[in-house]
Amino acid sequence: MTKTALFLAALLSATCASAQTVKLQTSEGDIRIELNAEKAPKSVANFLQYVKAGHYNGVIFHRVIGNFMIQTGGYDAKLNQRPTKAPIPLESSNGLSNLRGSVAMARTNDPNSATSQFFINVVDNANLDADVGRIGTGYAVFGQVVDGMDVVDKIRATETAPKNMFFQDLPLKPIFINKAVIEPAKK
Template sequence: MSKWLFALSMLLCCQVAQAEVDIQKDNIYPTVVMETSMGKIVVELDRTRAPITVDNFLTYVVKGEYDNTIFHRVIADFVVQGGGLDAHYKELPTGKPIVNESGNGLSNTIGTIAMAREKDPHSAIRQFYFNVADNKKLDPSSRRWGYAVFGVVTEGMDVLEKMALVPTGENKELRWQDVPLTPIILKKATLLKR
């Protein structure tokens, strides 16, 4: 009898976990609101062009794992990047890297959101960036992988433009350049209900 109770409790736990991670699989253009310390940004994601990337991003959103993170890399006329560090510049837990969907027809143009990655083209995990300029050099070509765009800003471009202009410098402890001197916080990311 105890084996049945254990199995039942495991089944219920799994159902609760699945309910907590409802990423609206049937919504091809989900919308996420990001409340930042500088204002609100709304993005519409494109599951038709970047299904793996959108599902990955929304999993972090729905689990609240982007809440109280920082935008740690800001370069005027280039990008505003965040999603992977807490306010103390500590790296946050990650899932597995995802397949690079940069060949999906979406371009790194101003106002788009894309996945940050390392040199390995399939190393994107949780960090993302906003293009605050047309960065077509980040798109794929016949010779190289690009950076996967998976959505567009529909509200809050003015907020991103303000972010892109904040004073930045070197974080000597981490030896990073382009770190905002006053932290920019992503207070909360929320998947809107349909």
């Protein structure tokens, strides 16, 4: 076989391989996220390194806005922030949209500031997508909830209240990610 043929065979094999999934075992039930490493390779690699390190085990959903999104990945029940690795570059111009059930990296006003925090869109939020032609805009979608939207909807319906200037939409009863698990690839 020529090098070109080997390359094409490898590419086809990689394309046909099933996508990686991560199961979030939350205090409200399980959420399965299918990751899109093809369109968001840096975000997926970043997310997986946090999962492998156990970073998400014991964090809470600290921002729940019922008509917008649910956010997690940074704080424990005492609102202590977990240490993070260096931020990653923004991958918002990848063709994926912030629609209901999509999973995206949270960030500050600095486009290249995403670390461990992520959110699940509970409604279509296309306004969070990158502006065509404007570098550094939008929020990078890197996955999609494939099972457990009923759990997401249960979390989004949780009663919230402001705690301080940093936590305006904090659930009154803490909702935990008990464990985040990389599931074996299905063939």
